[in-house]
Amino acid sequence: MRLSNILKIRLFVLKHTFLVSITLLCFSCEEFCEESDRVAIVVNFYSTEDGKLLSKNLVVKAFRTDNSLHDSILYVRAGYQQVLLPLDPNSDKMKFLFEYNIFSEGAPEEYSTDTIVFHYSRHNAFISAECGCVTMGILDGLPESTKNEIQKIEVVRPKIKTVSYRQGVINEENIKIYY
Numbered sequence: 061m062r063l064s065n066i067l068k069i070r071l072f073v074l075k076h077t078f079l080v081s082i083t084l085l086c087f088s089c090e091e092f093c094e095e096s097d098r099v100a101i102v103v104n105f106y107s108t109e110d111g112k113l114l115s116k117n118l119v120v121k122a123f124r125t126d127n128s129l130h131d132s133i134l135y136v137r138a139g140y141q142q143v144l145l146p147l148d149p150n151s152d153k154m155k156f157l158f159e160y161n162i163f164s165e166g167a168p169e170e171y172s173t174d175t176i177v178f179h180y181s182r183h184n185a186f187i188s189a190e191c192g193c194v195t196m197g198i199l200d201g202l203p204e205s206t207k208n209e210i211q212k213i214e215v216v217r218p219k220i221k222t223v224s225y226r227q228g229v230i231n232e233e234n235i236k237i238y239y
Contacts, residue, residue, distance in 0.1 A: 099194050100144035100223050101178060103235040108211045114239055115139045119159040122146065142233075144223060145178070149195035153179045160209050176213070177204040180220065187222070196221055199234065212238040 105114045117138040122145070134156075135143055148154045154177070161171040180197035187194055199218040214236040223232075 098144070098146065098222065099196050099220060100146050101199070101220055101235060102142065102144055102223060102233045103237055104142045104233045105140065106236050106238045108238045113141045115141050116239070117160065120145070121157040121159070123155040123157060124148065124151070147180065147182070147195060147197050147220060149182065152182060152200075153177055158209070172208050173206070174208050174210050175204075175206045176210075179203070194222060203235070209239055210237055214238070 105116050106112065107114045115138075118135065118140060119133065120135040120143055122132045122134055134145070145154070145156055156176045156178075158174045158176065159171055160173070179200040181200060182195050182197050184193045185196045186192075197220040199215055199220065202215060203213055205213055215234065216236055217232060217234050220234060221232075
């Protein structure tokens, strides 16, 4: 083979390798939709005595407010200091049932509950081409609560936005619940 043909082949391979590398680099710059990013009301639990974060043993259930029987269990565990409560994209309110004393040693046969209803105004927000739109909201005043165990509810930040479930504890809380 002649030297000029070898150079042409090498130049062809280098040129195409460069083009493939640039193409892959451009595609790697694309934003990918993280399925762990969701819109949620961030709720932290506090002690009324000292104002410090408080761990709660609880079960949290979400209920539709259209009187259907569908419900979802969101949390079942001991030791929560924070919960993330989802919005219903088809409604302007969402109802949650908090069940207490489920995991206590010698737990009573009956446990106490609180029902909290959040009212919010919804709007769609474009995230990206990969993620599309999400329904965000703004809390409309204080949530309704039965206040069996809950002493006080405080709205810290009414704007409900996306949070990442991978981050652990999220600092931008929407609601403070005092026990």
